[in-house]
Amino acid sequence: GAGVSQSPSNKVTEKGKDVELRCDPISGHTALYWYRQSLGQGLEFLIYFQGNSAPDKSGLPSDRFSAERTGGSVSTLTIQRTQQEDSAVYLCASSFGSNSYEQYFGPGTRLTVT
Amino acid sequence: SQKIEQNSEALNIQEGKTATLTCNYTNYSPAYLQWYRQDPGRGPVFLLLIRENEKEKRKERLKVTFDTTLKQSLFHITASQPADSATYLCALVMDSSYKLIFGSGTRLLVRP
Numbered sequence: 001g002a003g004v005s006q007s008p009s010n011k012v013t014e015k016g017k018d019v020e021l022r023c024d025p026i027s028g029h030t031a032l033y034w035y036r037q038s039l040g041q042g043l044e045f046l047i048y049f050q051g052n053s054a055p056d057k058s059g060l061p062s063d064r065f066s067a068e069r070t071g072g073s074v075s076t077l078t079i080q081r082t083q084q085e086d087s088a089v090y091l092c093a094s095s096f097g098s099n100s101y102e103q104y105f106g107p108g109t110r111l112t113v114t
Numbered sequence: 115s116q117k118i119e120q121n122s123e124a125l126n127i128q129e130g131k132t133a134t135l136t137c138n139y140t141n142y143s144p145a146y147l148q149w150y151r152q153d154p155g156r157g158p159v160f161l162l163l164i165r166e167n168e169k170e171k172r173k174e175r176l177k178v179t180f181d182t183t184l185k186q187s188l189f190h191i192t193a194s195q196p197a198d199s200a201t202y203l204c205a206l207v208m209d210s211s212y213k214l215i216f217g218s219g220t221r222l223l224v225r226p
Binding site (some may be wrong): 045 | 118122146148155156157158159160163203205207212213214215216217218219
C-alpha cells in the first residue's frame, strides 16, 4: 500500500517568507509526528497528533512554527517568517496509534532558507 | 544532561564481516529502544525494537542487545553486504511516551 507522502520534496524560500509543508499519512494511522533533521544530526521531535486529542506541541522551537491536522488525516506544518536556521529536512511519520512504537516515515521536505 | 551518543565516524568494513554499531545514552530510562536505517534522501525505516526487559533480539542477519545497566545498545549486522551501507539511527522511547528520541546516527560502509 501507499506509504507516507510529503510535499514538496524541496522548497527554497527567502528569509522572512512563510512556508507550508504537507504530510499525507498512511491510511488508518491515527498518530502523526513531525521531526526536523539538520545536516549530520539526529531527528528532533517537533509535534505529535493522536486522533482527536490535543496535539503535543512541546518540540516546536518557536511560535513561528505551527501545525494542523485536518480530519484526522493530512497535516500541514507552517513556518512563518522563515530564518536561515530553519533550513533542514522536515520529516513526517505516522503509526497505528500511540501504543504502536514503530513509526513509518515519509521521504521528507528539504527546506532551504536563503 | 541527557544525551544519546552514536559514533559520528563512519564504520568501514569488508563485505562478509560483522558490523557492530553502538548506542550509548545518559540520564534516560527508556522502556524501549529502536533501530532505524536511513538512506540518503530518504526517511528512516524501522528495523528492530527491543524492550527494557529483553537482553537480545534477532531478525534475520540483525541482532540487537540492550544493557540497561551499561545504558548501551549494540546493533550487529552479520555477513554484511554492500547493500547494508546506510546510516543507522538508534531511538529511545520513554515509558508511557510516544516520542522517539534519536541519536545522530552512524554511517556504515560495506566494501565489496
